[in-house]
Each structure stands twice: as C-alpha cells, then as structure tokens.
Amino acid sequence: MHVADIKKYFPIFNQQVNGHPLTYLDSAASSQKPIQVIEAIKRYYERDNANVHRGVHTLSSRATDAYEQARVKTARFIHARSEKEIVFTRGTTTAINLVASSFAKAICREGDEIVMTPMEHHSNLIPWQQVAAATGATLSYIPLQSDGTIDMQDVKNTLSERTKIVAISHISNVLGVVNPVKEIIHQAHRKGAIVLVDGAQSIPHMAVDVQDLDCDFYTFSGHKMCGPTGIGVLYGKRELLQTMQPIEFGGEMIDHVDLYSATWRESPWRFEGGTPMIAGAIGLGAAIDFLNEVGMEHIEAHDADLLHYAVQQLSSIKDVVIYGPLANRKSLITFNVGSIHPHDMATILDSSGVAVRAGHHCCQPLMRWLDVSATVRASFYVYNTREDVDRLINAILLAKKLFMEDGGDSKDRVL
Known part of the structure; x- marks a missing residue:
C-alpha cells in the first residue's frame, strides 16, 4: 500500500467543510x-454480535475468537512476550489510572518519589498526584532544556534511591519531542524503580518494541492509531x-465466588470485569x-517528510x-502567530476547512513553562499530504490579514 494513496481509504474525507475540502x-x-476498521x-x-467468554453457542465463540485474536495482534504489534501481557482498557487514561491505583498505591510509602516531567499530559500527571496524596510519596520532576528536550544528566540528577515510579511520555503531545525513554528506563532500573511510558502519541507514528525498551508498563489508545x-x-x-x-469487580474477572469471598482470574482477564469493549477490540485489531499493511517504517518516513515541510513553511x-x-x-507542530489568540486562529482555519487544536492541550503546567496560556497545534498522520500543509499556511495568512495590522507583510509567502 503506497502512502500517497492512503487517503482514499478514509471515507470522512469525501466531504467539504465550510465550502472547502476537509483538511484534518x-x-x-x-x-x-479507514474503511477496513469501519467494516470490521x-x-x-x-x-x-454476542458476549465473549460466556457462551458456547456459535456467535459467542466467533466473538470470543475475534476479541482474543485482537489481543494477539496487539501483543505482536508492540513485541510483547505474550498476549497475556495485554490488558484492554477504555484508553490511555484508564490504563494509567489502573497502574496508579492498583500497583503504585500498593508499593509507594511516605518518602518515596514519583518522577515525571513538566511536559506530561494531565492523564499522566493527575493519577500520580493522587498516588502521592494517598501514600505520602513526593513528586519530582526532570527539568526541561530551553527547547523542551530532556538531558540525560538531569535524569540522573533527579533519580534517587527513593525513586519508586517513573512516568514519562514517549512523545510530547505539545512539543512533539521524542524523549529518550530507553535510556531513562535503564537509569531508572539501576535505581530499582518501575517505569510507565505514556505511548499515546508514539504508537501511531513509530515502531515500538516494549522488550527492547524494557519498560515495565506501556499505555496507548486505539483512537489515535486509526482504531x-x-x-x-x-x-x-x-x-x-x-x-x-x-480495581473493578464483577462478572468475568473472577475465578471462584462464594457468599463471603472471591478469587480472581489470572491477568489480563482479572482487569477486564463485565462485558468488555468487544467491538472496540475488534476494531483495534x-x-x-x-x-501493518502500510508499514510502520513507511508511516515514520512519511511523517518525517511532512513535518520537515511544515516546519519550513511555517x-x-x-x-x-x-x-x-x-x-x-x-x-505535530505547536505554534502561535503574533498576538492572535489560538482560539481565533483555529476559528479562521476552520472557516477554510482546516481542523486544528487550540488550547492548553491538557498540559497546563507545560503551558506555564512556555509562558503562554494556549497554543495552536497542527498534527499530521498517514493520510495527510503537502497539499494539506499548503492549505494550513494559506489559512494562517488569511488569519493574519484579518487580525494583524501587518497581516500582508511582504515576508509572508503565499503558496
């Protein structure tokens, strides 16, 4: 499958927004x-359509096979040792909260440290604040360099013998920076710490091998990777x-129940109580x-070319x-244009059919570190083209003309 032909597999692009082709x-x-996911x-x-694991009839058997095959596919996709290392959740947020509530609260004590960075998404920040509040552990932060990157010497200086948990994003959802998680994991393990990696932004864009990283936990969401x-x-x-x-109790996650006690199934099923997200798992598969058909190496190369072009044009x-x-x-690229408020910029872009994100991106501490209240974020994927970037640029120039006195500056080049 050639990347240049990918967009035709996505039905949503067969429309116009505000009289313009959708530029997402x-x-x-x-x-x-893609249509393949929608059809699945x-x-x-x-x-x-039937419940999984509970019935012996044909529909239940087929649903169970499809659900568990999705677990196998997921394990292979990230190179886990076994499909039993894959727990289906509602998303990255739920996965992080599961580790925080079930694992971290059991091992953290007063005086222990939980290490993060100021760039973390709220979903990888607030759960650890709650762990610290419940256990007496303290929060420590790896400082950022002036460009938002992480220096390994700062990592070594922040980690200590008291560090129990390190929680870090693989790729920042604001800065787009790729953090040196493999090196951070190695240093954390030398201190005896457990590492959780927030892979929500990385898993759609690069090949991930959890065994090579040697991370203890890795979390991600289906909806950011075409699922x-x-x-x-x-x-x-x-x-x-x-x-x-x-941390959730009910049907299917049990081994034995009597009137006064119960025992649990082995993982991962002990964490999937009740009717699971059957259609969601099948769609993820x-x-x-x-x-895999497109090829993660081709997706990564396409992303790199598109991002390089977008940075040049912006x-x-x-x-x-x-x-x-x-x-x-x-x-992704996060930016601001002069004194134009990000929400105003996003509104003008939308009038040209260009969909971007504007706001604090669930990263308020990082916004304060950047000394801004909000930013505009344009993020790209396999279905985007250079033509999409050109539409973004022209829409930004339109916004400048509307909001800035020198909006028609000769230094701005219209594509």
Missing part, C-alpha cells in the same frame, strides 16, 4: 478511521500484572492490520513562534 490536522487528538466493526455487529474510540491498551510485564489487584511566516525543538520531533 488534529490527529494527535484523534485519528480518522460493522461485520461484528451484523454477524457475530475506534473507547478502546486502549495497558501492556505490563507479566510478573508485575500478576501482583496487581483488580483491524487498525493494527491496516498499519518558519517562513513572520511572527510565527514554534514551540519545542525543530529536530528530534514527530507528527
């Missing part, structure tokens, strides 16, 4: 879905998952098939400030 540049929030979900509901909403993944080393207690516009490093970044 908000994939960091949620990606679009439709096929389940039309042909195999449906409401399905996510917690990868955990088997020996760690087996020590964790479930179809998304993984799609990404940098040519007077008054544009790009946040984060210009190199060692993936898939």
